[in-house]
Amino acid sequence: MSGDADSGRPGAGSGTSSTGASWPPGSGQNPARVLVEQATYAYAATGRDAPDFTLGPISFEGNRRELISILGPNASGKSTMLKLLAGMFKPLSGRVQIDGSDASELDARVRAQRVALVQQESALLFPLRVWEYVLQGRYPYGRRLRFQSAQDCRMAENALLQVGADDLRDRWMEQLSGGEKQRVILARALAQEPSLLLLDEPTQHLDIGGKLELLRRLRRLADENRFTVIVVTHELNLAAEFSDRIVLLQKGKCMRTGEPTEVYQRDLLEQVFQAPLEVHLTVTGKPRVSLRDQDLPHAQAKAGWTIDPN
């Protein structure tokens, strides 16, 4: 099931090596790594904790080396979209495919070889070294009692190097700072050698410098490892700066997908985020979003204006 689709993955033991760009992304000759086609999902009305909620239909594609950001206000369906991509949910209609097979139909271990998900870290029950944690990413490749091979160790070392956390290797997980932990969790995902890397609000607990560094790193990883990165985030400007494509959601509806300049339209963003916004282009042609000055209270007071909703 996985053989043909896996052929493009970086060779074993050479997580960063590239086999040469056999096909330019988006050339149309090969199927996209990630294909979301008219996908919908709904929480059952009987679910006790979840309100009635419908997602989709959503369509977009993700190719190798692409970074895609899923944006939207709270409760817009971003995390549900991520669960669909991770194969944890089966779409009600439409398709969510990774390397040509339906994500939810894949065997759990095969899926873990293709998709890695970085979530908010959960509390560890017993102390664990960083290297032990990162080696867990090799689980989908193990057999029987899964004694890790020398190659597994190399992959884990490599992953730690790629996120710049090599020096943390022998530390205890519980002694790491928020940013360090984030990098280690990312390293474990890299050790899975995925073709699709999903991140659920990875910037949440980071300061502005940490956020910038993380997005830069993700951008570089997408290029080096030739995989697709999909990030759920609230960071409009960082998403615009680093993403190839944006998926904008509101209350479960897909408002627009496309390049940042296509999605970052003032009216659309204001409608989705319910805030007075301003969009302008930087010298590099990337859209930048800020709060509209004259609508802020102090600006109004200074100029003696009254609020004009139009």
Added chain:
Amino acid sequence: MVGMGKGKREGRPPMRPLTPRRLLSVCAILAGVLFVAVVFSLRLGAYSISSRDIVMTLINGMIGRTNQIPSEFSLVVFGLRLPRIALGILVGASLSVAGAGFQALLRNPLADPYVLGVSSGAALGAILSLSLAPHSPLAMQAAAFLGAVGTIAAVYFLGRRGGQLDSSTLLLAGIISASFLSAIISFLMTTLAGRDLRGMAFWLMGDLSSAPPADPGRWFGWLFFVFFIAAGAIYTTASDLNLILTGEEEARHLGVHVGRVKLVVYVSASLLTGLAVSVSGSIGYVGLLVPHVIRMIFGSDYRLLIPATAIGGAIAIVFADTLARMVVAPTELPVGAMTALAGAPVFIYLLRRRMR
């Protein structure tokens, strides 16, 4: 060896995941300690035998030269002390592996068959079978197993808050279930006329002195067979449990069939508890203490933890039972009292450390 010391500044040991070789050497060392404990325990008692004679007797017994063993040695070693030690090994290993299993299953480091009330459930099952079908020993094991399975299911559902397993609610549910089940057991014991009440009360506190049935070899063969099946089943999930311990959701994303693993551990750990309780009553805290000590020494990798815990549990019970025979000689304490004396303070220590 991956030390669990809190030392912050150590050298930089190479990344050393568990290898089969390290697994075997740790088990061999522990087996050596167990052997020493067994010899030590065999020596002690009203009839004193030297260590050398014990070892010679054991060796002669193992290679089948029984005619070389003096008959009084044979009676004391093989007839009296060894069966009791074998029972201790079985019970200690079963309870410890069950404890390690429950800790992973419920994601709670304080879980243990005794604290969760599973032992009481198994004891209730065993007593019911004693009163309903007193002469079929396997019925007792089966009933103890069913009692264990039922209790852990009840505790699991009582221990949830808002759909999530809550650590302290779970422990409370276990403790309350245990006291409720003990009340039923007391009721049964007082109403069941004609049975040996004192013997039963002793058994309930955890006791290894019950005589094995007529054919001890076969009997032990069966018990150890069930133990190896159940403990082996838990062992096949060891690397899955490692991931479940860092988060169920994450484990699922890494390719673990969480539901399947939990079912295997749930059934097997209940079976082990039922097995131990049906032959020795409820011996507390072994399933809590032993996995913790092993974790502190060898790390929390379940591939190593489970076999090491099994041998460690055997050592603990053999040691505790020897002490129980010695402290108030010529009478003896139930071994359960001995383990509770050591276990309860450690439980409180662990609980307080967690709450900080």
